[in-house]
Amino acid sequence: MNSSAETLATRSAISEDMEPAKRTCAEIVLHMAGVRVTRQRVALANLLFERHRHITAEELYAEATTAGADISLATVYNTLRHFRDAGLVRELALEGTKTYFDTNTSLHHHFYIEDERRLIDVPEGDVALHRIPDAPDGMSITSVEVIVRVRSRPALPADER
Numbered sequence: 764m765n766s767s768a769e770t771l772a773t774r775s776a777i778s779e780d781m782e783p784a785k786r787t788c789a790e791i792v793l794h795m796a797g798v799r800v801t802r803q804r805v806a807l808a809n810l811l812f813e814r815h816r817h818i819t820a821e822e823l824y825a826e827a828t829t830a831g832a833d834i835s836l837a838t839v840y841n842t843l844r845h846f847r848d849a850g851l852v853r854e855l856a857l858e859g860t861k862t863y864f865d866t867n868t869s870l871h872h873h874f875y876i877e878d879e880r881r882l883i884d885v886p887e888g889d890v891a892l893h894r895i896p897d898a899p900d901g902m903s904i905t906s907v908e909v910i911v912r913v914r915s916r917p918a919l920p921a922d923e924r
């Protein structure tokens with residue numbers, strides 16, 4: 764099946780089991796990714812995918828409760844893991860236990876601004892790797908992601924500029 768035929772088949776599958784006019788964009792995205800659609804998942808998807816972002820489960824939980832959602836941090840974690848497994852977000856582990864979820868799922872690199880605990884995308888073409896190690900025996904490399912750690916420069920006194 765070519766890709767346009769697949770798209771048509773997917774569209775008709777959606778319209779068969781639910782009226783398209785009553786589905787939000789987030790519901791359609793979850794459905795197409797094979798994620799079971801629940802009210803809480805739709806609420807989180809609406810917050811998560813409103814723009815490109817790098818967000819922790821704690822930050823998304825804070826946004827959801829501020830927006831009035833009745834949801835636990837554990838549910839937010841589980842939902843983000845479901846979204847990750849479905850390929851809707853990428854998981855980035857930094858600073859030990861700190862895990863960010865990235866709504867840009869293409870291969871790319873990052874600046875990590877240490878004093879703001881914030882990530883910025885670096886396009887894949889902006890990093891050139893000249894030497895990487897062979898994978899350990901019996902293993903193969905699945906991806907190489909670079910995190911460039913940066914910090915704001917202290918402002919210089921006027922006479923040193």
Ligand SMILES: [Zn+2]
Nearest residue numbers: 865867883884
């Ligand atoms: Zn990113």
